[in-house]
Amino acid sequence: DAGITQSPRHKVTETGTPVTLRCHQTENHRYMYWYRQDPGHGLRLIHYSYGVKDTDKGEVSDGYSVSRSKTEDFLLTLESATSSQTSVYFCAISARDPRTYEQYFGPGTRLTVT
Amino acid sequence: AQSVTQLDSHVSVSEGTPVLLRCNYSSSYSPSLFWYVQHPNKGLQLLLKYTSAATLVKGINGFEAEFKKSETSFHLTKPSAHMSDAAEYFCVVSELGGHGNKLVFGAGTILRVKS
Numbered sequence: 001d002a003g004i005t006q007s008p009r010h011k012v013t014e015t016g017t018p019v020t021l022r023c024h025q026t027e028n029h030r031y032m033y034w035y036r037q038d039p040g041h042g043l044r045l046i047h048y049s050y051g052v053k054d055t056d057k058g059e060v061s062d063g064y065s066v067s068r069s070k071t072e073d074f075l076l077t078l079e080s081a082t083s084s085q086t087s088v089y090f091c092a093i094s095a096r097d098p099r100t101y102e103q104y105f106g107p108g109t110r111l112t113v114t
Numbered sequence: 115a116q117s118v119t120q121l122d123s124h125v126s127v128s129e130g131t132p133v134l135l136r137c138n139y140s141s142s143y144s145p146s147l148f149w150y151v152q153h154p155n156k157g158l159q160l161l162l163k164y165t166s167a168a169t170l171v172k173g174i175n176g177f178e179a180e181f182k183k184s185e186t187s188f189h190l191t192k193p194s195a196h197m198s199d200a201a202e203y204f205c206v207v208s209e210l211g212g213h214g215n216k217l218v219f220g221a222g223t224i225l226r227v228k229s
Contacts, residue, residue, distance in 0.1 A: 033216075040123075042204055042219030043158075058216065090157065094215065102148070103217055105158040 003027050004106035006091050012112045019078040021109050023091030025071075031094040032074040033058075033103065034066060036087040043090060049074055081113045116141045116209040120220035128228045133192040135223045137205030140186065146208040147188045148217070149179055153201045161203070164188065175199070200227045 003026030013019050023032060031050055035043040035058075045058030047066040055066050063085060065077045078085055088110050092103040121136040139145060149161040162173025169181045175198075179190045188205060205220040 031215075040221055042221045043217075044219070045216055048216065092217075102160065102163060104160075105150075107157045 004091060004093055004104060006089075006106040006109045008109060009107065010110045012114060013081050014114055015082060016080050019081050019111065021076045021089055021091075021111070023074040023076070023106060025074075025093050027093060027095070027104075028071060029093040029095045030071075031103075032068065033092040033094070034064075034074065034076045035090045035092065036060065036085075037090060037108075038087050046076065046089075078111075081111075083113050085111065086113045087111060116145060116207045116218045118205050118207050118218055118220035120203075120205050120223050122223050123221065124224045124226065126226040126228060127195045129197055130194050133190070133195045133199065133225065135190040135203050135205075135225065137188045137190065137220060138186055139188060139205070139207045141207055147179075147181065148206040148208070149173065149177070149188075149190050150204045150206060151201050152204065152222075158204070161190070195225075195227045197227050197229065200225055 005024045007022045033048040034046040037043045044060045046060055046064050047058055049055045049068040067075045088108050090108050091106040094103045117140040119138045127133055144166050147164040150158045151161050152158050161177050162171045162179055164171050164181045171179050177192050179188055181188055202222045202224050204222050206217050209216045209218050
């Protein structure tokens with residue numbers, strides 16, 4: 001298994017509070033991604049990073065921000081959580097193998113916003 | 115932009131019978147395609163990948179997929195279903211652009227295996 005951990009694994013928070021999710025990798029991969037998973041939608045990309053301090057938006061970036069101050073950590077922040085952000089969040093990493101662009105996924109964080 | 119359509123949201127088969135999960139894709143260039151599996155309350159595991167080599171791709175646990183460019187399809191098959199195959203399956207296309215590759219997921223197909 002790829003060395004990816006996510007913390008916390010479960011979190012319940014109230015509407016309007018800030019929340020930060022952490023993704024940590026031990027593979028020294030350049031690319032890191034945050035996705036959210038909702039029934040009927042598969043996984044949708046929130047933000048991704050292509051290097052330390054280099055990030056870009058994905059398909060569903062509104063209400064989220066990210067930071068990457070070192071290779072191994074990629075943080076996802078909900079500045080003011082809303083009920084629509086209740087979801088399962090997955091982190092992924094990629095070395096950008098030009099043959100496959102394969103990504104490896106973490107175990108997920110289940111976030112509930114009440 | 116690339117897109118993926120999984121034609122069935124739910125598929126139910128009996129143990130020991132064949133499995134067919136259907137996927138069509140849209141891409142403006144030669145894509146990389148993947149199938150991922152997610153067991154209940156688990157993360158995603160790569161089943162197999164197509165990268166413009168052989169059009170028939172073999173994956174783990176007896177799964178195969180065939181890339182058909184003329185039909186823009188990448189269906190997943192298995193000759194004989196096992197109870198442990200019950201899970202959700204995602205067809206995925208890789209989208210190039212910007213500073214990295216992005217994966218575009220289908221909505222998923224939930225496979226139920228009956229004993």
